[in-house]
Every structure is written in C-alpha cells, then in structure tokens.
Amino acid sequence: MTPLDSDIAHLLAGSLVLVSFVLLYQDRMFALLNFFAVHACVLALSVGWQAYLQRAPHLFITALIALLFKGVIIPVALHRIVVRLGIHRTIESVVSIGPTMLFGMALVALSVVVMLPVTQSAGAFVREDLAFALSVVLLGFLMMVTRRNAVSQVIGFMSLENGLVLAATGARGMPLVVEISVGFSVLIAFLVVGIFLFRIRERFDTVELQALDMSRGESA
Amino acid sequence: MSLASPSFLSQLAVTGVGLLLALAALGILAARRSLGSRLIYAACMLICSGLAVVALAALLAPHSRSEAIELTVGLPLGRTLLGFDPLSAAFAVIINLASAIVSGYAIGYGVHAREPQRVVPFYPAFIAGMNLVLLAQDAFSFLVGWEFMSLASWALVVSEHTSEDNRRAALVYLIMATGGALTLLLAFGLLAGPEGGYAFAQIRRAAASGAGPVVLILALVGAGSKAGLVPLHAWLPLAHPAAPSHVSALMSGVMTKVAVYGFVRIIFDLAGPPSWWWSVPVLVVAGVTALLGVLYALMEHDLKRLLAYHTVENIGIIFIGLGLALAFEANGLGVAAALALSAAIFHVFNHSLFKSLLFLGSGAVLNATGERDMEHLGGLIHRMPVTAVAFLAGCIAISALPPFNGFVSEWLTFQAILVSPQLPQWIPRLLVPAIGATLACSAALAAACFVKAFGMTFLGRPRSDAARAASETDRWSQSAMLALAGLCLLAGILPGFVIDGLAPVTQMLVGARLAPQSTQPWLRIIPIDPARSAYNGALVFVMILIAAAATAFVVRRLASNSLRRSPAWDCGFPDSSPATQYTAGSFAQPIRRVFGSVVFRAREHVVMAKPGEISTARLHVELHDTIWETLYLPIIRVVDVMADRLNRLQFLTIRTYLTIVFAALILLLMIVGAWR
Amino acid sequence: MSVSVGSVALAGLLGTPAFGALLLAAIPSYRVAAALNMALCALTLVCAGLLYSHRPERSLYLLVDDVNTIFLIIGALVGFTTSVFSAGYIAHEVQSRKLRSRDLRFYHALYQFLMFAMDLALVSNNIGLMWVGVELATLTTVVMVGIYRTNAALEAAWKYFILGSVGIGLALFGTILVYLAGQEHLGEGMPAMAWDRLAAHSAGFDPALLNLSFVFLLLGYGTKVGLVPVHAWLPDAHAEGPTPISAVLSGLLLNVALFALLRFRLIMAGNSAVLSPGPMMVTMGALSLVFAGFMIYRRRDIKRMFAYSSIEHMGIITLAFGLGGPLANFAGLLHMAMHSLTKSAIFFGVGYISQLEGTQRIADIRGLTHSQPLLGWLLVVGVVAIAGLPPFGIFTSEFLLVTSTFARSPWLAILLVVGLMIAFSALALRLHGLAFGKTDKHHTLPAWRLIPMALQLGLVATAGVYLPGAVVEWFRHVADQLG
C-alpha cells in the first residue's frame, strides 16, 4: 500500500478520535445525536477505505451497516425517544466538561503509550491505527461514565463500539468482522428498545435498586 | 488379610474404622426405634474394644505386622497410608478403651435422647474420625480424619438444636475447629514443601530445615485450639456441655487427646530436632492454661461446664509435661525427656478415664433430675448411691490424690520438674520452678473444685424437687461408670505397667526409655534411681486399707456401738430449709475473692435496704471473661465493621459500577504501559 | 472408527440444543416443553459422555481436548439435572401464580439455546467463535433473568445487560489484539484465530500486544466470571432470576467464562517474554475471595448469599491459576469442577426452600432439618461441601492449594486462609439459622424431586474420597500445560 493510502487511513482514524472528543464536548442532546451520526459516517468512510485497501469486499457491508444503522436509524430513533421522554434540555454530566476533556487527552496519551512497545513488524499502520481505535474506545467508555443520562450513555457505548469496529477492520484479514458488527447492531437495538420499553430516563444512574434492596431486606 | 501379612494389624484397624462408618450409615435407619440405637451403641462398644486390643498388640510388639497399608482412595496426587506406629498405637489404646466403655454407657443412656436420629448416626462417625486421625500416616488422611472428627462432633453438639445457646456453641465450635484445621493445613504445607511430599515418611526425611519455629507456632495454634489451650479454649466450655452427656464424655475425655496426639506427632515426630527455646512458649502457655482452667472451673455452677473447664486445666498439665520433654530432648537428656513424655502421656491416659467417668456421672445426674445447675442439686448420694461412688472415685482421681491414677502422672511430672536443673539454659531454669508452683497450685485448686462439685451435687440436702425425686440410673450406665472407676484405681496402684507400655513411644520420639518398672520388687515405680525417688501405689493403698480396718476394728471393740440419728445440730441453729445450706456460689466465694479479683475482675457489691425500708439485702457478683473480652470480641468487631463498610458497595448505581470497571481498565493499562 | 463416532457425538452435542431451541420455540405448552427439554438435555449428556472416549479430530473451528472434555461432561450433566429440577420448579411457579405460561413461552427454547451457546464456547477452537459463544450465552441469560417482570428482576437484568455488554466490548478488543499478534506468524484469516495454533506458536508473538490483549480479556471475560471489581451484576442476577437459571449461571456460565480466560492463559504461558499474567489474576482472585467473604455477612437474601459464595470460589480458582505450578493448577481445575457441581446442587435446594417457605429472606427461614429433614440435611451437606470440609472434593482442592501455596509464598497462603475463614464463618453463621432452630412447620416434598441435588452432592463426596485415575491424568496433563 502506498504511503498516501495509509495516510488517508490515518486521517480517517484520527478524525474519528477528533469526533469522539467533539461528542465528549457536547452538552446539548440533539447536537450530541447529530455528531454521533457524524461519528458513524466517519467510521463508515474509514471502514470503506480499509475495504478498498485490503481488497476485502465484505468490509463494505460493515461500512454500509455503520452508515445506515448507526448513522441514520439509531439517531432518528433516539431523537424520537428524547422528544418522547422530554429530556432534550441539557445533559447534566457528572464531571464538568473541562476536566473531562483533559482526562480524555490523558486517555489518548495512555493509549499511545501502551501501543508504543508494539514491534514494528506489526507494521506502523497497525500500530497507529490500534492506538486510535483504543483512544476511541476509551473515550466512549469515559463518556458512558461521565454522563448521567441514559441516551447519552447509549451514545457513549456506541462510540466505544465504533472504536472496536475500527480496530477489527484495521486488523488485516480478520474474519467474522461483518458478523460481529451485525451482532453489535442487534445489541444496540436491544439497548434502544430497552430504554424505550422501560421508560428508562435515569435508570443507569438510578437509586431505585437500592430502594428495592431495602424492601428485600438487603440493606445493611 | 492374612495373619502372616506384614500389615495385618493395620488392616484389622482399617477394617474396624470401615465398620464404624458402616454403622454410621446404618444409624440413620436404626435410630427410629430405641432397640436400634441400643444395637448401634453395642456394636460401637464391640468394635472399639476390638480396636483397643489391636492397638495394644501393635504397641507391645511394635515391629510385628503393623506396617502401614496403602489405599487407592484419597488424595489424587499423593499416597494414602494408614497404619500404626508406637505413638499412634498408644493413643489408639487410650481412645478406644474410653470409647468402648462410653459406648457401653450409651447403650443405656443413649435412648433418652430427645431426637435420637440426630445423635445415633454421628456417634460412630465421630469415633471413626478420631481413629482415622490416629491411623493416618500422611498429611491428607490426617486432616481428613481431623475435620471429619470435628464435623461429626459438631453435628452431635447441635443435636439439641432448639436451644439458642447450643446453636451458638455449635457455631463457635465449628468456626474455631475449622480455623484450627486450616492452621494445621499451613503447618503441613510447610512441612511437605512445594512439591508436596505429604506422606509422614517423606516429611521425616525432609526434616523441615529452619521451618521448625513456624511449625511450632502453627501446631500450638492448630492442635492447641482443638485441645483447649488458653486462650484458644473459648469453644470448649460451650460445646462440650451442649452435647448429650455420653458425647460430652467423648469430646472432653477423648477428642482433646486426639488433639494432643496431633501436637506430639507434628512437633516430636515430624518437625525435626527441636531447639531448647521451643519449650518456653509451650511451658508458658501450658502453665497459664492449667491455672486459668481450674479457676474458670471453680467459678462455674453448671456441672458439665465445670467439667469442661477442668478439661482445660488437665490439658495444661499434659502440655507442661510435653514442654519439659522438649527442653530435655533439645539438650540431649534422653532419660529425662522420656520421663516427662511418659508423665504427659500417662496423664493423657488418666484424664481420658476420669474425665469420661465424671461426664458420664453428670449425665446420669442430668438424666435423673433434668438439672445441670449445682444450685438445684444436692443429697443425691442417698438416691443414686452407685453413681455417687463412681463419681467420688472420679473426683479423688482428678484431684491428683493417692492412691488413684491422677496422682501418679502428677507425681511423675513433679519428678520431671525436679531433674530440670540439669538444663544448661537459664530461661528454662527460671521458668520451670514457677511452672512447678503453678502445677502445685492448680492441683490444690482442683481439689477445691471437686469438693465443690461432689459436695454440692451429691451431699447435703436436696435443693430442688427434681433432686428430691431423683432415682438411680440404669444398669448399663452404672456398670460403665464402675468400670471406669475401677480402671482409675487400677492405674493408680499398678502404674508400672502403664509406664512400660509407654516405653516404645518414648523410644520412638526421644530415643530413650525409662527403666522397666513392672519388674521392680513390690510393684513400685522408680523413674530414675531408687535413692532419688520411688512410689508404690499398691503398698500405700494396702497400708491405708489395713490402717483403716485396724482402726475400725479397735474402735468397735472399745466403743459402745450404739448410734442415734437426730436432727442436725449445726451449733444450735438448725434450719429445716435447704436454702440455708452452703451453695456452690458461696463455696467458691473465698477463692473468688482471693484469685478472681485479678483474673475475672470479679466485683461484689451488697445492696442494703435503706433505713426503714422493707426489702431484702442483695449481693451482686459480676465476673468478666477477660480472655473473651480482650481477644475474641475485638476480632468480631473488626469483621462487623468491615462487613458494614464493604456492604455499601452492594447499593451503588450502575454508572458507578461502570466507573469502577473503567478505573480498573485504566489501572491495568497503566501497569502494562509502565512495564518494559 | 472412533473418530467418526467422535465427530457424530460432537455434532450431536452442538446440534441437539440448537435444534432443540428451534423446536421448543414452536411448542406453546410449557409442560410438554419441560419434558422435551429434559429429553434433549439427556441426549446432550449422552453425546458429551461419548466424547469422553471418542475424540473427533480437531478442525480450525472446533476442538475437543482434555481441557474442555471435563467441562463439557460436567456442563451437560448439570444442564440435565437442572432441566429436571427446572421442570418441577416451573410447574410450582405457575401453580403459585408467580409466572404465567405466557412468560414461559420461550423459556425452554432459551434454555436450550443457552446450552448451545455454552457448548459452542467450550468446544470452539476459534477465539472469535468462543467469544461469540460466551456473548450469546450472556445475552440469553439476560433475557431469562428478567423473566419475572418484577421491578427488581428488570433492574437486575438491565444491570447485567449493561455491564455485560461493556464486558463484551472489552473481550472483543482483546480478541482482536490476540489475532493481530498471531497474524504476523500464522498469516491472515482463520488460522490466526485457531486457538491450538496460537497456543503452539505463541512463543514468537509480540509480547506487548499479548500483554495488552490480556488486560482486556481479563476484564472482559472477568466480568462474566464475576471477579471483583467487575462482579456487580452477579449477585442481583442470581437473586432475581428464576432459580434454575441461578444454578446454571453459578454452575456453568461462570465456568465457561473462566474457561475462556484459561485458554488465553495457555496462550500467554507459551510466551516467555510477556508480563506474566499471574500477579493480575492472583490480585483479582484474592480480592474477590476476601471481598465476597465479607459481603456474605450482611446478606439477607438466601440466593444473593450463595451468589457471593460463587464469587468467592471463582476468586479462589482464579488465584490458583494465577499462582500456577502443577499442584495449584490441579487444585484450580478440580475446584472448578467441584464448585459447579456443588453450587448448582445448593441452588436446587435453595429453590425448593424458597418455594416451600414462600420467601428468600434468610431471617424468615429456620429449622429446615426439622420442617423438611431430607432437604434440610442436604442443604447442610451442600454448605459443608462448599465450605471446603471433608469428605468433599472442594476440601481436596483447597488442601492442595493451601499446602502448595504456603511453601512458596507464605503471606499469600495466610491471606488465603484468612479469606477462607471469613467466608466460612459467614456461611456457618447463616447455616445455623437456616437449618436449625425451633419451628413447627412441616413441609412435604416428594423425595424424587431431591434426586438431582443428592446425586450431585454424592458425586462431590465421591470425588473427595476417590478420583478415577483417568480424570486425575487429564487434570494433571492440563495442569502441566498451564505451567
């Protein structure tokens, strides 16, 4: 593969990390949804590029899934849910944005550090790509734990999963990638439906469990 | 198994254990009707007698056909070896003898159990477990037997499960027993080494270099907690009385001996050559145990609890002997070591006899009156004459008074103390006399304790209607108790044979033995040298008989043999109400005042009626179990606090849990990142 | 010849539950379904039994070796006994209106599917496939945990779902990294995901990648194993779900997850340059052991209590494997087998108890040995067995573990013993309350329904006294591989 190809790959992966930061930065629900759509699209581009590089047509399916499912369907669905549940005001995050961003930086640094010792034989491309993917994963995780709101946490989870897909596609010739992405889509569908069915506003952050435990005599 | 095979005796013994286990299984069905349980107990008696005989054969002819046999069952990676060597054989004789007689007692007594199906199946299992411990020649089967023994006895303790106290007793017992077993597990782990040579033979060959001290501590904790060494005795006075009396007899009279065996096996046999200072912790703990045990017993008004506490004291005496033996062996004083060791194991034998006897007696009393509290007993000597005689014999024996057996072992211990100036080191030299004083003190206090026990239970006037309505127990129980009493006397007047029987053990453990005693003229025993000390129980006994008979004869010739019965004089203030008698509490009061103020922080305060006020004056006594309060309660508190603190983690929110996961991930990543 | 038999058996092992799931999904009546469920489990058990003697040749996807045969057989056995127990349990739940037959529509289908997923995870030779198996099993159980539709049940299911999915993600990332590590040496595609090749060639892999991957795998699969600090879902899932599922969770799913972890441990073991995974596993194991021990004290719900006991034992096992060495590994394997048998048996008993007493509150249950002697004593036996007292198999493993540890790292052994004591005291404390005490209740329970419980406890007792030489050989062989 020519340097240009890998540079494009890097660009896409890097921009995915960038969008993750943007997601982390958002404090408006609808904006968050839109930027997640962007996140998905960038992923789709990157996957498609990999498919082209690796001459692996089946990866196009993954790219397509990413584009349609995560880029369109899910955001729309979430949009309706948000309206339905009337939580489109603001996203009260546990930690304020500033520290969160700093911590995110630290996470990126960490992922780079842990990837450094990976030998060159793996190919510089794999190394950097993995570092990007890991950062996306960690940033998604960070988003999950810093947001109180169910929907934004689902988004965090999905961005985490985007990172996984990025890594999977980055790994040359890795089998089962398509199946995995399908599986994840199902998983996310579960999540969204769950939120919708159980009217979960704050359920991630609920104290109800404690209440229930009390009623079951589980309190100390 | 053929008589010629080199492991004939071991095969017999293993078969016996197997039979006992089979009995346990049978017991589940048999317990439904009283005849069934009677049969089970009878079978136990027979098997135990058989085992005792086998063990005796193995003991007296050490190298004849008592090789260990290897079984295909047991530890997957190890070998299971079962068999007798002199040490285990000697203890097996002691244990099975007592068990056999106790089982005989149970034939009559056992049918009174409220729920026999909770007792009968576990009783043979219990005995089987103890025998397994003795037969074991490798760490795994040793511990299996050990835990099995604890488990079966736990089930027996909790057999009267409806009372809250019994459940608590069982709980404390189970926990402490398991803790002890785990400690022994560590000890064996250290002895066996990383590639796990669990067979005793391998461990001996490895001879645990440098591991000695740790093993000593672990053995003291592990075996000591089972034996009831202070401060690990807490479970004992709870658990022993909670069980049915024949089981209490086994637990107190026999199981504690298995614990002693465990200690002897590990320290004298497996842990390699001792160094002199090992004896110091053993002696100190033993002395404290002896003194505190008897003091606790004196403060007790519950007959069975009193006996249980007194077991603690006797364990202390035994360990004093063991500690001395360690010191002597470490300094190469073979004969002295043999003397101390013989004294200790002799006392093991004696205690197994008279403590079982006393518990059986208390069982008979409990059965006849439904009372364990001495404050509600009294005057039983008139209604239960046979029990009274047997119990009296037990009391005299346990108070270490001639001509009974308790005195002989104590005498031997004193002799061992008197040769200890030969020790080169200063610390034991300073320590041993103090230990001797402790021993003497505890012996005297034991006498006081059993004057109280016998006097309050059997003498005086009945303190309750139950005691007034009591009646003698059944023939089985009577004969069992009389048999034990007879053995106590016999061992007291013919100690030579016992000492000779222990010779192979001392030969094996400390490589020396006492001079043969049973061949001495006039059946006397001479531990070291005739000019130094000698004791002739038989002769003393005969002399007392003659003297008493002569006196009685003469007095009868001179006296007017008329005898008149009249109300008690009592210095002219006779009072018909039994309440005016001395009670157990008032009997112990002087000693409580002398010793208890320190040990138990005992406080007495009298509440007098105010002038002009009509009310009775009251005497309040408060006793503290200092050890429980200073050692056990803090541990319990710590666990409680920890449990409360950690319990909060049960009620976090999902997001918090996610945060924890995230933190863990970051942490691990940083570790990996930091690692080069 | 035997080869073909083996492959047939393997096909049966995977096919029976898969096909059964479809079949059961089509059957509306839960009675018929329950009966069929038992039959299918029995069939699976037969197949698993056949694998004992006939091994199929390995492929890129499937592999039957010493390591997983044991767990296949135990899994199939527990699966079968649980299906028997479940039949009676479900019937009672329906009678007592706790469940409507509508809720049970897919219960048995899901049960079979769960079996399939776990068997798949066990026999897969492909780390991707293994991942798929574990995750499928997790998602299935999520649905089954929520079956009661009570708030608490939904809570538990939701918690399980969220934490589980995160675990899924982490595990996948780890798997990808392993693939990358392997890909350099084994070429792209399937071969680089075949476990046996990875394990064989791991010597030359890039240690940095392996380290990184193990971190993710440890946390990802550790979530399923229920290791502290990623255990949070486990107690609630056990407590709120139907008891048969609790039994399967504790008895099988935890084992399967740990098995997956072991596979990767084997890969790591092949490479000398890697940061040894031992310390991490030891730390998490010890943490779980002590933490769970303390947690048991404050539990008021009987199923939650035993769930924490499962965490404790998983901790012990992880610690053993982390420690390594033939004896410790042997102990760990034995402990896994024994624990799954014992714990599922205990959950059977707990299920009956909660049904008879009509409550799961420990405080409200007492004197079981009096009110239902057989059940009560079986519970006592179970707790004694799980607490690691002889003559039960767990004592054997704990004996080996403690003795071998103390000779190598005393402080760890002491910590281990202290942890064991803490947990044991807590269990003993609760046991005295449950099994003994004054009660005037008398429950009637047909004896045959206790057969599964008795059978498994009998097995454990036998194993404590005697292990067949063949089994010992397997364990030993595997233990040596684990290094």
Add this chain to the structure above:
Amino acid sequence: MTHEWLTQLAQAALVLGLAPLLSGVTRKIRARLLRRQGPSLVQPYRDLLKLIRKEAVIAENASWLFRAAPYVIFATTWVAAALVPTFATGLMLSASADLIVIVALLGTARFLLALAGLDVGTSFGGIGSSREMMFASLAEPAMLMAVFTLSLFAGSTELSSISAYMLGPNAGVSISLALALVALVIVTIGENARIPVDNPATHLELTMVHEAMILEYSGRHLAVIEAAASLKLLLYLSLIACVFIPWGTALSGAGVLAYAIGLGAYAIKLAALAFLLVMFETATAKMRVFRVPEFLGVALMLGLLGTIMLFVSRVSR
C-alpha cells in the same frame, strides 16, 4: 530387711502413741504461759477414750460417707505420719513413698474431711469446708515448694535419704534451706488450725475452720478425727525435726544404742518445737479469715524463691 520392717512398725506405733501426748504437752505449755494450771498431760488420752465410749449421734440425713470418712482420714494421716523418720531413718515404706506422697496423703485426708463437712448440709459445715479448701489452695503449693527445695538440695524426694544427707558431711547451710524452713513453719501453723490462722479451742465463732467442719461429729467418729488431727501436728513437727535438726537420728542398721539415742533426741526435739510453736501462738492474735491467704501466700513465695535459688545456683544430682 526385717529390721526395716521392725523400725517401720515401731515408728507407726510410736507416732500413734505419741500424738495425743504432744497435744497434751502443747495445751499444758500454753496454759502455763497463760498463768493457768492447765489439764494434765494425759488428758487427751482420757478425752479420746471418753468420746469413744460415748454414744455417737449423727444427723438424720448423714450419708455413709459421713460415717466412713473419719476412719479413712485417720488411716491416711497415720500412714503419712508413719512415713516420716522420727528416731531412725531407713524405714521400710519410705523407699516406696516419698515426701510428695506424704503431702498428697494429707491432701486426701483434707479432701474427705471437707466432703464430710458438706455432707449434713449445714451452713457451718459449708463455711468450714470452703475456707479449708481455700487455705489449702495456698498451703499445699507452699508445702510442695518447700519439698522441692529440700529434694533439690538433697538430690532426692525420699525423706530417709534427705535426712541422711542432712546428717552427712556435704550438707552445708544455705539460704534456700532457711526459706524452706520458714515456709514449712507457716504451713504447719496453717494446716494444724493453730493461732493465728484458726483456733483449735473455740466453738461458736464464725472464723473457725477446722472445728466448723467436724461440728456434726460426736462420739467415736469425733474421737477418731481428733486423733487424726493430733497425728497431723506430730507429723509436721517430726518432719521439721528430721530435716532441719537431724542430729541424733539413728541411721538405718545402727545398733540398739543408736536407736535409744535417736529416741531421746526425738523426744527433746518434739518438746522444743512444741514449746516454740506455743510461744508463737500465745504471742500472736488470731487474724481475719481473708488475712490468712496473704499469710500463706508469703509461705508460697518464700518456698518458690528457695526453689528458684537452688535451680539457678546448682545442678541437682
């Protein structure tokens, strides 16, 4: 062999005959010191005979133990007393029962006496028994410690050997011996119910110990017990005599003359000790019951001290 038997028998007879006389002597000396006439020396014999002839009256609920106890008490005390060399060493029995056995035999007697005190179930009997056992719990160890000192000093626990050693050349004076002597004297006072521990001559006093135990006895039983008591006193005095003032005691197998000398010496020693004892008694006042433990505790401490000194000073043979 035979003359060992003879000595033993003579010894047994001697102590039996001498005991009442000893208490007679003490009473006489006491009375004289108090400027009283006092009873005649043979009065104790008369009392015993009188008591024996009297009809015995015992309480209704007294058990067989109550009636059997006096004889056993007397027998054990007598055997113990017969084991102490009085005028000659080398007794038959001393080779088969040493000093520890003597202490223990006295313990047996005390045990039975305390039980007898509890048997009728009166408050006085109880008081007596419980206090007796409390004293014993300190007196007995003190005695044993003194015994330890002696036997470590002489390298033997046998009285004959000990007194022979004391007679021998290499018996020096040692501080341990002095301590042991003091301890022994205190124990003697305590064990024989003498002032200041107890008062042998009182009744109806709440502090009485020995008398309270035997309160219910009368007639022959009382006689036997009194005899036992006087035997006990004799035992202690002759113990002190044979160990600490061994001079004149005939060694075994010595001629008739030696025996005669021994006999004379023994009489003198007894008289002297009795005088000293009574002197002490009359000089002191009876102490409160709970002062007694401190008194006896001193004895225990002294005995222990003596033993430890020997332990650290020399290697025993």
